[in-house]
Amino acid sequence: MSEKIIKWGFIGCGEVTKYKSGPAFQKIEHSEVVAVMSRDISKAKAYAKERGIAKWYNDAQELINDEDVNAVYIATPPSSHATYAIMSMKAGKPVYIEKPMAVTYEECCRINRISQETGIPCFVAYYRRYLPYFLKVKSLVEEGAIGNVINIQIRFAQPPRDLDYNKENLPWRVQPDIAGGGYFYDLAPHQIDILQDMFGYILEANGYKSNRGGLYSAEDTLSACFQFDSGLVGSGSWCFVAHESAREDRIEIIGDKGMICFSVFTYDPIALHTERGREEIPVENPIYVQQPLIQAVVDHLLGKSICNCDGESATLTNWVMDKILNKI
Numbered sequence: 001m002s003e004k005i006i007k008w009g010f011i012g013c014g015e016v017t018k019y020k021s022g023p024a025f026q027k028i029e030h031s032e033v034v035a036v037m038s039r040d041i042s043k044a045k046a047y048a049k050e051r052g053i054a055k056w057y058n059d060a061q062e063l064i065n066d067e068d069v070n071a072v073y074i075a076t077p078p079s080s081h082a083t084y085a086i087m088s089m090k091a092g093k094p095v096y097i098e099k100p101m102a103v104t105y106e107e108c109c110r111i112n113r114i115s116q117e118t119g120i121p122c123f124v125a126y127y128r129r130y131l132p133y134f135l136k137v138k139s140l141v142e143e144g145a146i147g148n149v150i151n152i153q154i155r156f157a158q159p160p161r162d163l164d165y166n167k168e169n170l171p172w173r174v175q176p177d178i179a180g181g182g183y184f185y186d187l188a189p190h191q192i193d194i195l196q197d198m199f200g201y202i203l204e205a206n207g208y209k210s211n212r213g214g215l216y217s218a219e220d221t222l223s224a225c226f227q228f229d230s231g232l233v234g235s236g237s238w239c240f241v242a243h244e245s246a247r248e249d250r251i252e253i254i255g256d257k258g259m260i261c262f263s264v265f266t267y268d269p270i271a272l273h274t275e276r277g278r279e280e281i282p283v284e285n286p287i288y289v290q291q292p293l294i295q296a297v298v299d300h301l302l303g304k305s306i307c308n309c310d311g312e313s314a315t316l317t318n319w320v321m322d323k324i325l326n327k328i
């Protein structure tokens with residue numbers, strides 16, 4: 001891309017854009033937000049006015065066609081990611097898509113096909129790959145702090161959220177036609193992506209799912225096992241209707257000389273267990289957590305470096321989830 005400034009249009013301006021990503025697009029050099037879209041024009045206008053964004057729309061195609069917009073951030077629920085990504089790339093505009101990339105592996109493949117045919121890049125918001133906390137875990141593994149890695153364990157449990165009890169108006173995150181599944185499809189992609197970034201691609205995955213809470217139709221409890229290309233095996237369990245006493249957000253990387261435990265959502269200090277005992281390693285992340293990844297995307301679009309947080313790699317995470325859910 002020859003432009004000196006990446007001028008973003010946002011499709012969707014909900015929660016994720018308020019703090020995690022939105023301000024970062026405006027803080028980064030050679031990056032501006034020039035337009036925003038919500039299906040409700042008054043929401044789009046209020047969002048734009050509050051943040052000094054010049055234009056607002058209630059129609060995605062109009063935002064994409066805007067000549068001032070030269071890259072598109074898709075921050076809507078997952079069921080609309082493929083449509084907007086394909087519309088944008090067909091208009092010649094690179095996309096940065098929120099996670100999960102789409103509601104199925106097959107939709108991800110469609111997005112990648114259009115990216116290949118048009119030559120327009122597609123990135124996915126797996127920002128943990130660029131966060132200091134996870135880079136520290138990765139460097140401990142690479143330095144051999146725990147010897148050879150033998151096994152991976154993911155454990156995640158949380159109680160239902162208040163909104164999950166509202167049968168008449170359930171959150172989109174537990175509606176599989178919008179979200180791709182239940183909370184598993186919302187949260188597990190972060191865990192699966194970061195593990196694939198550290199250990200290579202997962203080539204086998206199988207799972208069992210169940211609905212134990214009866215609050216909504218999507219699965220709320222799962223167990224899975226998986227194997228990486230290298231032969232490394234791991235397993236995971238997820239429960240979204242657990243008692244508070246079972247709350248957990250933990251990945252264990254078990255080695256032959258120690259173990260690393262870390263969290264994916266709460267960033268509790270990394271725990272390094274070795275023959276020296278247990279050490280805690282606190283690591284600070286930036287306030288706008290997507291900023292390092294967005295910087296990498298902007299640098300890629302400016303031709304300065306390559307960002308590999310792309311559609312091809314993100315698709316493998318949807319593949320793993322669809323295998324665990326028996327969707328494929």
Ligand SMILES: NC(=O)C1=CN([C@@H]2O[C@H](COP(=O)(O)OP(=O)(O)OC[C@H]3O[C@@H](n4cnc5c(N)ncnc54)[C@H](OP(=O)(O)O)[C@@H]3O)[C@@H](O)[C@H]2O)C=CC1
Pocket residue numbers: 011012013014015016017020038039040043075076077078080098099100125186
């Ligand atoms: N990377 C991360 O850490 C996080 C990522 N996310 C991801 O970001 C995405 C959005 O999540 P979040 O911001 O929490 O969701 P919200 O429900 O808060 O916001 C969704 C936004 O999309 C708009 N919208 C909904 N449906 C459509 C549609 N079909 N077409 C156009 N606009 C639509 C909504 O506004 P309106 O209804 O007015 O159009 C709203 O602006 C999801 O993919 C989610 O998984 C979310 C949180 C963190």
Ligand SMILES: O=C1CO[C@H](CO)[C@@H](O)[C@@H]1O
Pocket residue numbers: 099173186187190265
């Ligand atoms: O990282 C995250 C934190 O929680 C949100 C709500 O479940 C997720 O959508 C998001 O991906």
